[in-house]
Amino acid sequence: MASFSSAALEKRLTELSNSQQSVQTLSLWMMHHRKHSKAAVEVWHQEFQKARTNKRLSMLYVANDVLQNSKRKGAEFDSEFYNILPDVFQHFAREDSDSQGIKAAERVLSIWEERVVFDGKYVEKLRHILRPQSTEIAKTSSSHNEPERKRKRISSPNTGSGVSGPEPTIEELVRCLSDLEQSASGDVVIRKKISELPKEFEDVGSVDSIQSKAEAEKLLKKVDEAVLLLADYNGRLTAELEDRAQGLRKLDELITIHQAELEKTEKELEKCKTKLATTAKVKKELKIHIESLPDLSLLPDVTGGLAPLPAANDLFSSS
Template identity: 40%
Template sequence: MASFNEDGLKKKLDDLNMSQQSIQTVSLWLIHHKKHAHAVVNVWYRELISATDSRKLTFMYLANDVIQNSKKKGPEYNREFGSKLGKVFDHLGGLRLDDKSIKGLNRLLTVWEERSVFDADQIRSFNKNFNKDHSKEKSKKRDHSKYESKSKRHKKDVEEFEEIASEPRVRRESELTEHSPQDSTPPSDPPEPEQLIEALQELESAATSDAVVREKIASLPDEVSDVTLLNNLQDLNAARALSQKVEEALAMLEVYNKRLAEEMEARKSVARMLHDYIAYQKDLLAQAEETLEEHRQKQGKVKKVREELKAHLQNLPDISKLPNIRTGGLAPLPSAGDLFT
């Protein structure tokens, strides 16, 4: 996995846009680097404060996606964002934001309250800080219909991203079983390499790899599975003996079939993990290729400067070959008389 650094994070935040794919891609990367949550949130906070008013809602949607989708992996981001959001909403409350941003931010606060993302005291504090200067503006807008057209222009965008604000990026179990991992669905959080390796190793001891049980099943006598052979029974003792074999075979097959069903689910899970892991690696590969191209261009510029510098140095006189003034290497200047004779 790519290592974390603040410059890389700043570049991702510079490139961040309001599209769901952009937000989820950056969110996925941040959740993977959750051990750097403190540094991540500090950089996010500084970049949000310096961002234009029109981009601040994008930063908040990113924070929401990270907070809601990192809960299952640990409390790091909830804790770090919780310590900064009071200042953030105080900052946002002092700005003259457009209707789209105000509605989107209030929607976030409502969702966080409904889902207990933060405790009640924090939500009240966030609401107080944010809405301190917006209540008067809201009442004025209710009295003037001229603002309705502007609100309608933003309605579609707000509705589109309310889903981002309100729904964590978690697929239902039915979706996971009905569709193959190769479907064009957005990837979930990528697994850690250790998790993926462990899941693959567990498949080595799966039911289909159990040669002993498979050999036992293959060697079962024909009479336990062929009803037509019951006519060959000669007496009660033979029937009882066959009945015992059938019961043993049935018990063995029931256990083995259960293991096969568990293996099937495990393989589906591993397939999803591989799908998400590969998708994440492709994203990192694209970023690496972009970074490589940028550094190749910089390298070309540095080489050009080096060549120009070499050419410049070659045109300079060799100071080491000049006479040394201190040791009298230069001829004495002519006298005034010598100049006029």
């Protein structure tokens, strides 16, 4: 793998596309040169500031891949990206609120929050930079709804001791399943690369057949690249297993919650059916009663054509 230099990274960033393979290849290259993390992130930041929206998205995906997969070997990139990400999200915030860039940035923030790439307060800070008005509204709504959420958590059917964390939402499950569409196990390109690795890499005994130092160093370079490729894929598969387990837990919880809601709705439906039947019966009886009442319109007209009643004087006067 080529040695690190700022010019080499600039060239790779210029050639970066929005394909998964392109993003992962550059991410792998940066992680391989982790000892140059400070310089790498500085170059990344400089190029990001000059890039257009589509390229910025691809660069954000590279940063996301580096941050998630480099943690197993150290936190060099975490501290470097930590310092520049507020400015990065400020660039996205200047775009239209419905733009692809803002939506993609929000999705990355959700992933960082779920997988604890950064602590919650820092993620919330970036979210506030991205959508300041939305986060203020969300905080106000959250404070108003907190007592109701607490009641729901206490009475939730999926609790064993009467206390649990926040209930999962359908949106969270959909997002989790959406993330799994780009899972490591479905990465055909990387799996093909692994399947094409030389057989000597699986045979420790093949080392004894090497006769020259130059040949050994050449093979060592290839082995280093293979180890990096396999270690990265191993980490991604591990993360996928965790994501699938988390998705399964959310699904189980949602099934339990919606089963309880189903039973509650069925009871409400039975009550409503009973009330409907009673009301229909009253309506029927009322119609029968109305039909049994006399039709006042058929009585003779007593309001006109009759002589006026005699006065009191007329009743007692002699004829």
